[in-house]
Amino acid sequence: MHGALAEMQMHACTSLVDYFDKDSVEFMSKILHSSGQGPETYLPPSMHFIPPRPTHLNSIQEAQMVLFPIMEDLLVKSSHCPRDIDFLIVNCSAFCSSPSLSSMIVNKFEMRSDVKTFNLSGMGCSASILAMALAQNLLLVHKESNVIILSTEILTTGLYSGKERPKLVLNCLFRMGGAAILLTNRKQARKESKYTLVRVMRDQRCFNDKAYTSAIREEDSNGLTGVTLRKDILEVASDMIRAQLSALGSSMLPITEKAKFAISILRKRFVTKATEIYVPNFKTIVRHYCLPVSGRPVIKEIGKGLRLGERELEAAFATLHRFGNQSSSSLWYELAYIEAKKRVKKGERVWMLGMGTGPKCGSVVLECIRPIISESKKGPWADCIDRYPFSAFNNN
Incomplete structure (x- = not known):
């Protein structure tokens, strides 16, 4: 299940799979080499065959392989039984089964008949943050409740077997993974909880046609389905991040930072257009950052825009290298990395930023309590945390 096998399979595909021609294989190999992913990322069993087997049954088996263990692990670590859960939210964009994935979990763990379930799809890498917003709203209405979020992406059905390069990119970027999160407003649970939810922010650009089609699942000229990534996506992403920063800054930044920002805008408008707009120092309100792991260039560009140093970007680079882009669950691998490095202290805040198809963007601010x-010694980094960081992050 190692990601290194993907490249070997692609070269073998030159002669064994008619839909991957030589040019497509070379293109995907270049994407893999420059992606920032290491040799230990995971692909589902369906992609270990030549040709791959993107069947419905294999998609179900992949979902069970990811969701069942993380659900069980969360229940054990939190000392809960399935019947303690009042709400269940499952997010997955590429695969929508019937019965739903949330129904699969209820059936497997024999949850209560009155448990309220939600299935989120089509929201890409932003889905986990959007699920947090939904959970927050549920907890504001329902007292003394527990909500579990299961965040994953099923890769089996997402394989594109054509030749259009904008659609081939996603074959290389995404890897297998998942995260389970428990949120509660029960008073007795505060002593065991790690964080309190400070703020959730959401933004979208679906109303704009150019933005709407910047990342979209569609058929190619031969009727084969894949997700097209257009060049507009970078501009759209930058626009949404600015909106998130504006919302975060207006509500949480100290008055001195707000003043510097306002003065720079006035100076640029009325004094000299050459004046650069002041970028507020968000380190005054946030200590740790979990960013989209869409690739090394994307991480670097976001870091540059936020004036973040290597230490703040370390979790994103490490997650990309060890686990790859796991869509919406990647942010939680980054948080687990920071925790495994023993860096999160009581009272410090963590900012998690997610962007996905739609396009949609959301962010969450957590405060360690x-x-x-x-x-x-536990979690996804237990067997490898001592290997990170390393200089390859910035040199490759």
Whole structure:
């Protein structure tokens, strides 16, 4: 299941799979080499065959392989049983089964008949943050409740077998993974909780045709389905990030930072257009950052825009290298990395930023409410945390 196998398969596809011609294989190989992903990322079993087997049954098996273990692990770590859960939210964009994935979980774990379930699809890498917003709203209405979010992406059905390069990119970028998150407003749970939810922000650009089609699933000229990534996506992403920063800054930045920003705008408008707009120092309100892991260039560009140093970007680079882009669940692997490095202290804040198809963008601010210890000995980084960081992040 290692990502390194993907490249070997692609070269083998030159002679064994008629829809991957030589040019397509070479193009995907270049994407893999420049992506920032290491040799230990995971692909589902369906993609270990030549040709791959993107069947419905294999998609179901992949979903079970990811969702069942993380659900069980969360219940054990939180000392809950399935019947303690009042709401279940499952997000997955590429695969929508019937019965739903949330129904699959209820059936497997024999949850209560009155548990309220939600299935989110089509929201891409932003889905986990949007699920947090939904959970927050549920908890504001329903007292003494528990919400579980299961965040994943099923890759089996997402394979594009054609030759159009804008659609071939996604064959290379995404990897297998998932995260389970428990949110609660029960009073007795505060002592065990790691974080309190400070703020959730959402933004979208679906109303704009150019933005709407910047990342879209569609058929190619031969009727084969894949997700097209257009060049407009970078401009759209920058626009949405600015909106998130504006919302975050207006509500949380200290008055001195707001003043510097306002003065720079006035100076640019009325004094000299050459004046650069002041970028507020968000480190005054946020200590740790979990960013989209869409690729090394994207991480660097976001970091540059936020004036972040190597240490703040370390979790994103490490997650990309070790686990790849796991869509909406990647942010939680980054948070697990920061915890495993013993960097999150009580009172410090974490900002998680997610962007996905639509296009949609969301962010969450969490505040640590208790000391977090022993995370390096459990979780996804238990067997490799000592290997990170390393210089390859910035040199390759």
